[in-house]
Amino acid sequence: MGKYKLLFAISIIAIGLMTALLASINEKKEEKEQLQKVPQIERWETKNEEFRKFYPREYDSWKQTKESDAIEDMLKKYPELVVLWAGYGFAKDYNAPRGHFYAVEDNRNTLRTGAPTDENTGPMPTACWTCKSPDVPRIMKKDGDEEYYTGKWAKYGSDIINPIGCVDCHNPETMELQVNRNYLNEGLKAEGHSVTLENATQQDLRTMVCAQCHVEYYFKKTPLTNGKTAMAVTLPWAEGTKVEDMEKYYDNINFSDWVHPISKTPMLKAQHPGYEMWKTGAHGKNNVSCVDCHMPYTQEGGVKYTDHKIGNPLDSMDKTCMNCHRVSEKSLLDNIKEKRDRKDELQAKAIKLLSDAHFEAGKAWEVGATEEEMKPILTNIRHAQWRWDFAVASHPAFFHAPEETLRVLGTAIEKAGNARIELARVLAKHGAADYKAPQITDKKQAQELTGLSLDKSIEEKKKFQNGLMQDWKKEAQEKGVYNPESTKGIETKTSY
Ligand code: HEC
Ligand code: HEC
Ligand code: HEC
Ligand code: HEC
Known part of the structure; x- marks a missing residue:
């Protein structure tokens, strides 16, 4: 090749490269302009896909919460739970x-929400939708909180339809x-907390958005x-x-979620006090927010954004973790495994003691124990189960707050143990000293033992899924x- 030909070829390549570079800069610019076109979304737009054209990275990573689709049947894993929750929806499913992508789907499919046939039937109140969808704040705004909290769950079937999304945490404007x-x-x-929404910093908000849902709550009966x-x-x-503190609150107002059909205990069901437990741990105390760990900053090309795949x-x-910790990943993972094992050890003990205590209390009633004899025992069962539930229902509190988790489980074991010591005395007094509580082997056996038959519930649920639930989607x-x-x-996935 001659000298000039070579120069010519090099020039062509250089021009090509520059054109490509310019095109890419233009593309970035266009994307930037598009991204800067805010606000263009209506205040109460709850269809998450509408945000994609302005916020493709946040939307796409949000949508990846869809990948976490496995169903883990906790009643199969810990069949004693069927006994602990006998007489309550959780024993079914x-x-x-x-x-997050499945929040609405799972709420409609669980046997706990029953099988309504119109807007006035079904076991659950409207409040049951509250932590599932951005349509909830939309409806609260439209109808007012009081109206939102009135009536049956089915009342809002065709309104609450999009899963946890943008409007749950953002003002779209x-x-x-x-x-x-x-x-x-x-x-x-x-509570008298020093931080409320009026003075919350950005760092506080990075926990508060999650605390809308990952907290303990109850449905307060309020006459209008x-x-x-x-x-x-x-x-x-x-x-x-x-x-x-919360136990005292519930005791003071004589609140119970249900009465246990075997032990006759007025029970409390802990929801998921994840935020409250986080506060007591090393990260919470240092205001390391939920988002610092669950929604890290990510780099893509030259763009830095928040990963929305929670x-x-x-x-x-x-x-x-590695943004803040200098030890190896492996040592952190080993540490977490150890924390989990410690929790599992105490949790297994607590569950077993509680299952035995419910049956023994049932037997005590059967052989003629008096209200007076049973009252302190039932208080111990109530408090023990509440505490066990609090420690484990707040999801991985064993990691978020390891010491507090073990402390709470410790007091649960103490109280369940005290209930059983008293029960042994009462059973002996009424001639049933050698009573032995049945041992739980699997979910089905536990459901049979506690008189729970699911065939009808499942059949009705399927009818609902093929009927009213489809109407809801069309109306929406x-x-x-x-x-x-x-x-x-x-794909519809359930454990029944
Ligand atoms: C569970 C709460 C939550 C949900 C749901 C959520 N976001 Fe975010 N979003 C956040 C948090 C937290 C940040 C980080 C804020 C900060 O900088 O402190 C954020 C940041 C952003 C930002 C600012 C740029 C960035 O990436 O940091 C955009 C844009 C955004 N989100 C879009 C969306 C869109 C679109 C959706 C729905 C598809 C969505 N978000 C859903 C919590 C949420
Ligand atoms: C509007 C209520 C709501 C908000 C806001 C919310 N969550 Fe959730 N979260 C849920 C519900 C409900 C589920 C369970 C969904 C299911 O199983 O169908 C869940 C599940 C999860 C899971 C389990 C995901 C998995 O793949 O197993 C994590 C982790 C989580 N949330 C963390 C967070 C964090 C961190 C925030 C704040 C940035 C947050 N959530 C904000 C309601 C919420
Ligand atoms: C220091 C990091 C860190 C912080 C801060 C943090 N988490 Fe987590 N979270 C984790 C880890 C790690 C796991 C997974 C533990 C495991 O292996 O089970 C997890 C798991 C979860 C889960 C999943 C439960 C399940 O069973 O699938 C939920 C829900 C959750 N966190 C909510 C929160 C909320 C809400 C906050 C803030 C109040 C928060 N987390 C703060 C690290 C953190
Ligand atoms: C934003 C910074 C930050 C991030 C992110 C973070 N940590 Fe931490 N971590 C801290 C701080 C601060 C402490 C408290 C240190 C102290 O008290 O000396 C701590 C303490 C700990 C401890 C010791 C206390 C305990 O609870 O046992 C462990 C273990 C730990 N972190 C694990 C993790 C893991 C695993 C992750 C990722 C999932 C993570 N951290 C993410 C800042 C962070």
Whole structure:
């Protein structure tokens, strides 16, 4: 090749490269301009796919919560739970949480929400939707909190339809973080917390958005001036947020979620006090937010954004833990395993003691124990089960707050043990000293033993899924609040 030909070829390549570079800069610029076109989304737009054109990275990573789709049947894993929750919905169906993408789907499919046939039937109140969807704050705004909390769950079947998404944590007009549910701030104020939504910093908000849902709550029966009764989501924090404080709160108002059919104990069901437990751990005390671990900053090309695939931070330790810790990933993983094993050891003991205590109390009633004899025993059972539940229902509190988890489980074991010592005395007094509580082997056996038959519930549920539930989706589409494309191809997964 001649000298000039070579120069010519080099020039062509250089021009080509520059054109490509310019095109890429232009593309970036266009994307930037598109991204800067805020606000263009309506205040109460709850269809998550509508955000994609402005925030593709956040949307796409949010959508990846769909990948966490495995169902883990907790009743199969710990069959004694069927005894602990006998007479309550959780004994029918209870799975470990999975991706946010499935929140509405799972709420409709669980046997706990029953099989309504119209808007006024079914066991659950409207409040049961509260932590599942951005449509909840939309409806709260439209109908007012009081109306939202009135009536049956089925009343909002065609309104609450999109899974946990953008409007749960953002104001779409500015995309600033925003808590859109009033009860959280009411709870913080009742507690007398120094931080409320009025003075929360950005770092505080990075926990508060999660605390809208990952907290302990109950449905407070509230008579309204219009004669109706609201069942309002309320955080029981007025005495404080430790396990003893909330126990005192519930005891003071004589609240119980249900009465256990075997032991006749007025029971409490802990929800998921994840935020409250986090506060007591090393990270919470240092205000390391939920988002610092669950939504790390990510780099893509030259763009830095927040990863919206909320899941297990251990899947990307380089972006989470390793930002702050100088030890090896392996040593952190070993440490977490140890924490889990310690929790599992105490949790197994607590569950077994509680299962035995319910049966022994049932036997005591049967052989003629008096109310007076049983009262202190039932109080111990109530408190023991509440504490065990509090420690383990707050999901991996064994990691978020390891010492507190073990302390709470320790007091659960103490109280269940005390109940059983008293029960041994009462059983002996009434001639049943050699009674032995039945041993639990698997979920089915436990359900039979506690008189629970699911065949009818499952049949009715399927009828609901093929009937009313399909109508809800059609109506939601007609109202313009749902795009069926958004849930296309998802497989219904349940453990029944
Ligand atoms: C569970 C709460 C939550 C949900 C749901 C959520 N976000 Fe975010 N989002 C956050 C947090 C936390 C940040 C980080 C804020 C900060 O900088 O402190 C964030 C940041 C952002 C930002 C700012 C840029 C960035 O990446 O840091 C955008 C844009 C955004 N989110 C878009 C969305 C969109 C679109 C959706 C719905 C598909 C969505 N978010 C759903 C919590 C949420
Ligand atoms: C609107 C209520 C709501 C908000 C806000 C919310 N969550 Fe959740 N979260 C849920 C529900 C409900 C589930 C269980 C979904 C299911 O199993 O169908 C869940 C599940 C999870 C899981 C389990 C995911 C998996 O793949 O197993 C994690 C982790 C989680 N949330 C963390 C967070 C963090 C961190 C925040 C704040 C950035 C947050 N959540 C905000 C309601 C919420
Ligand atoms: C220091 C990091 C860190 C912080 C801060 C943190 N988490 Fe986690 N979280 C984790 C890890 C690690 C796991 C997984 C543990 C395991 O292996 O089970 C997890 C798991 C979870 C799960 C999954 C439960 C399940 O069973 O699938 C939920 C829900 C959750 N966290 C919510 C929160 C909330 C809400 C906050 C803030 C109040 C928070 N986390 C703060 C690290 C953190
Ligand atoms: C934003 C910074 C930050 C991130 C991210 C973070 N940590 Fe920490 N971690 C801390 C701080 C601060 C402490 C408290 C240190 C102290 O008290 O000396 C701590 C303490 C700990 C401890 C000892 C206390 C205990 O609870 O046993 C462990 C273990 C730990 N972190 C594990 C993790 C893991 C695993 C991750 C990732 C999932 C993680 N951390 C993410 C800042 C962070």
